[in-house]
Amino acid sequence: MIIVNAEVSEIVELGNSIFLIKVHAPKIARESTPGQFCNIKVSESNFPLLRRPFSICEVKGDFVSFMFNVLGEGTRNLAHKKVGDALDILGPLGNGFKFDDDYETAVFVAGGLGAAPFPFLTGKIPEGRKLLSFIGGRSEKDLITYGMKNTLLSTDDGTKGFKGNVVELLEAKKELLDESKIKVFACGPTPMLRAVKEFCLKYGYNCEVSTECAMACGFGICQGCPIQAEDKEGYYLVCKDGPVFNINKVVL
Amino acid sequence: MIIVNAEVSEIVELGNSIFLIKVHAPKIARESTPGQFCNIKVSESNFPLLRRPFSICEVKGDFVSFMFNVLGEGTRNLAHKKVGDALDILGPLGNGFKFDDDYETAVFVAGGLGAAPFPFLTGKIPEGRKLLSFIGGRSEKDLITYGMKNTLLSTDDGTKGFKGNVVELLEAKKELLDESKIKVFACGPTPMLRAVKEFCLKYGYNCEVSTECAMACGFGICQGCPIQAEDKEGYYLVCKDGPVFNINKVVL
Amino acid sequence: MTKKDVENVETTVDLSVKIGSMKLKNPVMLASGTVGYGNEISNLTDLNRIGAVVTKSVSLKPRKGNPPQRIVETASGMLNAIGLANVGVEEFIRTKIPFLRQFDTNIVCNIAASSIDEYVECTRMISPEETIKAFEINISCPNVKEGGLMFGHDLKAVAEITRRVKAVTDKPVIIKLSPNVSDIAAFAKVVSEEGGDAVSAINTLVGTSFNIYTRRPKIFNVTGGLSGPAIKPVALAKVLEIKRKVDIPIIGIGGIMNWQDAAEFMIVGATAFEIGTVNFINPNAGVEISDGLWEYCRKMNIRKISDLTGSYVI
Amino acid sequence: MTKKDVENVETTVDLSVKIGSMKLKNPVMLASGTVGYGNEISNLTDLNRIGAVVTKSVSLKPRKGNPPQRIVETASGMLNAIGLANVGVEEFIRTKIPFLRQFDTNIVCNIAASSIDEYVECTRMISPEETIKAFEINISCPNVKEGGLMFGHDLKAVAEITRRVKAVTDKPVIIKLSPNVSDIAAFAKVVSEEGGDAVSAINTLVGTSFNIYTRRPKIFNVTGGLSGPAIKPVALAKVLEIKRKVDIPIIGIGGIMNWQDAAEFMIVGATAFEIGTVNFINPNAGVEISDGLWEYCRKMNIRKISDLTGSYVI
Numbered sequence A, B: 001m002i003i004v005n006a007e008v009s010e011i012v013e014l015g016n017s018i019f020l021i022k023v024h025a026p027k028i029a030r031e032s033t034p035g036q037f038c039n040i041k042v043s044e045s046n047f048p049l050l051r052r053p054f055s056i057c058e059v060k061g062d063f064v065s066f067m068f069n070v071l072g073e074g075t076r077n078l079a080h081k082k083v084g085d086a087l088d089i090l091g092p093l094g095n096g097f098k099f100d101d102d103y104e105t106a107v108f109v110a111g112g113l114g115a116a117p118f119p120f121l122t123g124k125i126p127e128g129r130k131l132l133s134f135i136g137g138r139s140e141k142d143l144i145t146y147g148m149k150n151t152l153l154s155t156d157d158g159t160k161g162f163k164g165n166v167v168e169l170l171e172a173k174k175e176l177l178d179e180s181k182i183k184v185f186a187c188g189p190t191p192m193l194r195a196v197k198e199f200c201l202k203y204g205y206n207c208e209v210s211t212e213c214a215m216a217c218g219f220g221i222c223q224g225c226p227i228q229a230e231d232k233e234g235y236y237l238v239c240k241d242g243p244v245f246n247i248n249k250v251v252l
Numbered sequence C, D: 001m002t003k004k005d006v007e008n009v010e011t012t013v014d015l016s017v018k019i020g021s022m023k024l025k026n027p028v029m030l031a032s033g034t035v036g037y038g039n040e041i042s043n044l045t046d047l048n049r050i051g052a053v054v055t056k057s058v059s060l061k062p063r064k065g066n067p068p069q070r071i072v073e074t075a076s077g078m079l080n081a082i083g084l085a086n087v088g089v090e091e092f093i094r095t096k097i098p099f100l101r102q103f104d105t106n107i108v109c110n111i112a113a114s115s116i117d118e119y120v121e122c123t124r125m126i127s128p129e130e131t132i133k134a135f136e137i138n139i140s141c142p143n144v145k146e147g148g149l150m151f152g153h154d155l156k157a158v159a160e161i162t163r164r165v166k167a168v169t170d171k172p173v174i175i176k177l178s179p180n181v182s183d184i185a186a187f188a189k190v191v192s193e194e195g196g197d198a199v200s201a202i203n204t205l206v207g208t209s210f211n212i213y214t215r216r217p218k219i220f221n222v223t224g225g226l227s228g229p230a231i232k233p234v235a236l237a238k239v240l241e242i243k244r245k246v247d248i249p250i251i252g253i254g255g256i257m258n259w260q261d262a263a264e265f266m267i268v269g270a271t272a273f274e275i276g277t278v279n280f281i282n283p284n285a286g287v288e289i290s291d292g293l294w295e296y297c298r299k300m301n302i303r304k305i306s307d308l309t310g311s312y313v314i
């Protein structure tokens, strides 16, 4: 966990106001593990005031990438960054996915921008394990397959792939999951994570989800990011205890 | 007085963080007279909140230019504008210089960025009148001669021209002013304007000064910009009654 | 509007609201002290499309206001200490009212005073003017010693002002509350009990700013009133607090920059709202906010915007 | 430092200040609730270079805090309603104090309570801990019913809390005042009269924010506390008001982002200051502010930073 002033080395629009920004940040690159995030200062002034959290999307050598969607002022500022600009990044933060425990097939479930942490995770899955990526979006233009392998797609409006949500797609392709011992890694909007949790509990799959919450600090000092614990009284902090949790630990 | 969304057609650094920005604003160009100003929105967000006032520096056809100094957040934003960007401009505002009354020589006195309104004014001085421009700055690099004619220079540190302030230069070159009926037009920091006023009162010169004041609206609705009146009780508003005043009207 | 919209009468939205007997074509009001007497801003926006215009505070005698510097910008806000510069009641009646008469909007006269008698006297003098449709009593100007702030912090004074001003006019009386108190709802309650038609909340928060090199205050009056987006969360909380405790129409004020902010104020309890600082930045904001609210209501299937008032879900 | 500086002893600046018997190496304090118990932030800044660290409010029993959402950003500010989530006195003594012991800084224990007895009891329990150098009594948390806000608005309660807490500890007692009152100086006066060593001002302003589509509050607790640059002008005015009326050391708090802001607080009357929200954005801000103040003092020829306190020119 450090703060660096990283130089932007690339920024590309993947389409539909989704951007990929790549920065030169050797120390963060070295320390990071998939599922962790960084808290990024998106302006040089006090407006917007707070940093903005983004999953680490990819690490290549000394370079770290983030994938983001232009939603408000903060991400709009980020989208205006140019190659050579400096970006003030605090990270890596939180706990990532456990990708080296006991399973044969890694199943990724991504809803919309939930795809962000998976390119990094995909590259880290140990040799010899199988990969399956279930990717959902509202419409064809919302599907993000960047950096992912063996993709199965769903859209709410049926413009591409399976018509329905990504958990319905999982259910429909359930036979693919029966072949081996699987572990599910999910990231996306909370309602999707809730459905994934239910699905995994039903079939007894091991599952980790990457959660989201409004954040101020991102590293445990403000207590702004509670998530209700399932295995104890009270709350976990998304930024410090998460953002990745096993589904048995949290109420979604 | 209108609000336009004008396209930036040129932005150049004149040196020492002084910039000239040129926008395509036909309606403002048509209505403007030298000494007037525009109130410019320097960010797309609420930060900085208020518009920033700038003198109209030059009008050429459908184009209007402003000269500015990078001081704080607002002018920093402005300096980052690129050709093709839109600029939200309210203007022209206030009352300009009376440049067509009875005089033979127009004497411009500029301190630092006070040079801003003079390129426009220089071009409007009626045919046949003489021009003399006294320009002062702290140091050589602060001297702005852009768009001005027949310049005499002074610097506080003596790095260029006369060593001393610009009013001392005026006094030193007094004989140049004895030749004809003169009118003094001055713009610069308030202490300089005060000295110019004193100088002009001493010799009985007609003189107009362009004043400054913190402003919110720039067009008379906030009452935020008072300047003490000399010829009546109370205050004038710099934005509406000025920014140009005859020295007999205001206490500097 | 598209052709489909025009055909579909269901999409019509009623933006009108009422404050006492005053009917506003839409809930947008221009706040006192931020549009003068309407002259200058009428060049930059269409006042006929605004629900009401509140005049700069008028006092019995003209006031020249504070020396410079009167304003300073702060983070997402500004401090002002204008010092109630105004032309005085007589000049107001003689030159300002005739100008305002031309607009198809409600003119609300805001009154500031340094004694209870002066509030009453001003109201009495202006009340016969047909152009004036309501009074807003400024008991909360923080920027002059006699600006009413001491009244705004005194429940008994507020009660007496409300009662006595109501007694000299048939027009709606709105009391503009100070936010710089522990319990704003108590003040709203007193206004309601004494027959006031509405309260407006909030006036500016007391603030200051110093130059660290000269160690002098940046504004001549030392302290000023903080307005703009910075104060919006505080203003919303004050409106909500009044709404939850007192049954009186509220005019929401504080940091409104766009229709989203305006809708937020209505949801937490405002019947109408005033926009202040934004007029300096975007003089056409009132019209844009009215249009934005219309569109919002249409999309949200709200037929009458008055249904939005206090419709929060807690 | 350049060689010339080192040679010239005249350029040395004394940044130390005192709050009661507590000596701070510099006036920078990290505000309660914005650095937890120091653990996480110590990875990102050098706590040995900070004047004092104020712990997250501790209450007698652990509190799990409010459900999400607890925070929301506003214009140049943020609202929080954490709900005083904390580990409780016992766990605080058992696990937090030992960690804090390692740092060469002053640890100030901030206490929240829902009864006067509880304030006294917490202080009594923690007072023997050598690591704790002073107490800050939070009588002004706006985010839980029993967070003390009702005390913070009640002069008699504040008097009693000050008197009774002082009676159970020899360490300096700082009372953290609520800004949500009409007359903050009256509270400072009571603290001074009852022997309190200092007041800190301000805690957050009550604010709220609603989602205009769901019409629900954005934070679970409905209202929250507003902090950050947005409130700086208000905080400065409160500090100035206290300074002008009451002779008691003041710890200035509210919206400090950099050394310039910190200097402004000292000029209007603060002996020391706390930084809160900025820690979330720049965890090293405290050290940078200390360095900035040193440089400012050197340039301005201020030998002892304590000379800056209340040095305003009005």
Ligand SMILES: Cc1cc2nc3c(=O)[nH]c(=O)nc-3n(C[C@H](O)[C@H](O)[C@H](O)COP(=O)(O)OP(=O)(O)OC[C@H]3O[C@@H](n4cnc5c(N)ncnc54)[C@H](O)[C@@H]3O)c2cc1C
Binding pocket: A037, A048, A052, A053, A054, A055, A056, A066, A067, A068, A069, A070, A071, A072, A073, A074, A075, A076, A113, A116, A117, A211, A212, A213, A214, A215, A243
């Ligand atoms: C641990 C973590 C990891 C994240 N990783 C990524 C990532 O890799 N890529 C990415 O694009 N985003 C990610 N996010 C979300 C990202 O932080 C927000 O999109 C961003 O803060 C929005 O900032 P803004 O200023 O543009 O929008 P704001 O102005 O803050 O908000 C604009 C609109 O977006 C909504 N909004 C804000 N945050 C979220 C959110 N988290 N989810 C849904 N709606 C929101 C707001 O309610 C508002 O309506 C992550 C968030 C967390 C907590």
Ligand SMILES: Cc1cc2nc3c(=O)[nH]c(=O)nc-3n(C[C@H](O)[C@H](O)[C@H](O)COP(=O)(O)OP(=O)(O)OC[C@H]3O[C@@H](n4cnc5c(N)ncnc54)[C@H](O)[C@@H]3O)c2cc1C
Binding pocket: B037, B048, B052, B053, B054, B055, B056, B066, B067, B068, B069, B070, B071, B072, B073, B074, B075, B076, B113, B116, B117, B211, B212, B213, B214, B215, B243
């Ligand atoms: C009628 C009028 C015409 C003007 N014309 C021009 C012009 O043509 N070119 C130009 O560069 N500027 C001009 N100015 C000044 C210009 O408006 C300010 O420089 C600008 O507002 C600074 O904005 P900022 O956000 O960059 O600085 P801020 O963040 O607002 O201020 C940064 C620093 O600069 C100081 N400062 C701010 N305004 C002024 C000022 N007016 N004079 C001296 N110091 C100031 C502040 O005190 C602060 O220390 C004019 C002002 C007025 C009232």
Ligand SMILES: Cc1cc2nc3c(=O)[nH]c(=O)nc-3n(C[C@H](O)[C@H](O)[C@H](O)COP(=O)(O)O)c2cc1C
Binding pocket: B222, B223, B224, C031, C032, C033, C034, C056, C057, C080, C082, C084, C110, C138, C141, C176, C202, C203, C204, C226, C227, C228, C229, C231, C253, C254, C255, C256, C274, C275, C276, C277, C278
């Ligand atoms: C420059 C200025 C002058 C003001 N003058 C008055 C006034 O004369 N009378 C009054 O009741 N309120 C006055 N106000 C307060 C506004 O009417 C309004 O209550 C306040 O600005 C908050 O709204 P805003 O955040 O939208 O500006 C003034 C505000 C500003 C900014």
Ligand SMILES: Cc1cc2nc3c(=O)[nH]c(=O)nc-3n(C[C@H](O)[C@H](O)[C@H](O)COP(=O)(O)O)c2cc1C
Binding pocket: A222, A223, A224, D031, D032, D033, D034, D056, D057, D080, D082, D084, D110, D138, D141, D176, D202, D203, D204, D226, D227, D228, D229, D231, D253, D254, D255, D256, D274, D275, D276, D277, D278
């Ligand atoms: C997330 C958060 C939590 C806070 N928790 C506490 C607390 O537990 N006790 C307390 O006395 N103040 C608490 N505060 C208030 C701060 O200590 C400080 O008074 C306030 O934030 C204003 O300072 P700032 O603008 O620098 O943040 C909290 C503030 C924030 C932002």
Ligand code: FES
Binding pocket: A214, A215, A216, A217, A218, A219, A220, A221, A222, A223, A224, A225, A237, A238, A239, A240
């Ligand atoms: S975001 Fe601050 S504790 Fe999690």
Ligand code: FES
Binding pocket: B214, B215, B216, B217, B218, B219, B220, B221, B222, B223, B224, B225, B237, B238, B239, B240
């Ligand atoms: S700047 Fe608003 S009246 Fe002059």
